[in-house]
Amino acid sequence: MKQLIIVANTPSENTASLADAVLQGAQSPEIEDVSSRLLKPLEATADDVLSADGIIIGSTENFGAMAGLIKDFFERIYYPCLEEKQGLPYALYIRAGLDGTGTTTGIGKIITGLRWKPVTETLLLDGSFKPDFSSQCKELGMLMAAGLDNNIY
Ligand SMILES: Cc1cc2nc3c(=O)[nH]c(=O)nc-3n(C[C@H](O)[C@H](O)[C@H](O)COP(=O)(O)O)c2cc1C
Numbered sequence: 001m002k003q004l005i006i007v008a009n010t011p012s013e014n015t016a017s018l019a020d021a022v023l024q025g026a027q028s029p030e031i032e033d034v035s036s037r038l039l040k041p042l043e044a045t046a047d048d049v050l051s052a053d054g055i056i057i058g059s060t061e062n063f064g065a066m067a068g069l070i071k072d073f074f075e076r077i078y079y080p081c082l083e084e085k086q087g088l089p090y091a092l093y094i095r096a097g098l099d100g101t102g103t104t105t106g107i108g109k110i111i112t113g114l115r116w117k118p119v120t121e122t123l124l125l126d127g128s129f130k131p132d133f134s135s136q137c138k139e140l141g142m143l144m145a146a147g148l149d150n151n152i153y
Pocket residue numbers: 012013014015060061062063064065095096097098099100129
């Protein structure tokens with residue numbers, strides 16, 4: 001069974017619904033051989049990443065940068081995972097009230113260092129909250145899980 005982890009900070013009802021939608025997509029009935037877990041950034045450890053076959057990161061943009069909890073997650077897992085997890089398939093979604101550029105750039109640099117492999121473009125959910133954001137997150141979860149299920153990555 002492949003392991004997919006979703007590490008997302010969820011400071012609001014909206015962002016919690018986005019993380020739930022990603023998990024729901026990843027757990028779609030047609031996905032057969034992928035076990036998906038949603039982890040809060042503070043709970044997620046280097047061991048979780050080391051045992052993962054794919055990872056989805058969800059961050060809000062705060063003060064023009066990634067959420068502090070997501071930065072803390074990367075700081076804890078970076079060196080323990082650097083050698084072993086090169087090529088790890090990942091997807092990223094960002095919820096930003098206005099912009100999202102700082103988070104895209106900041107996480108992009110870290111992931112370039114980790115040499116993880118993108119499965120799709122970064123999903124940027126900016127501006128006022130729209131119900132469509134949840135559908136996009138669900139699709140993202142499904143895309144990642146389906147790719148793992150079918151050994152595409
Ligand atoms: C302390 C703080 C700083 C924020 N800074 C930014 C920012 O620099 N750029 C931005 O686009 N949104 C910023 N936001 C908005 C958050 O990204 C947004 O509130 C969060 O993604 C939750 O989305 P929601 O309002 O739909 O629940 C900030 C929010 C907080 C609480």
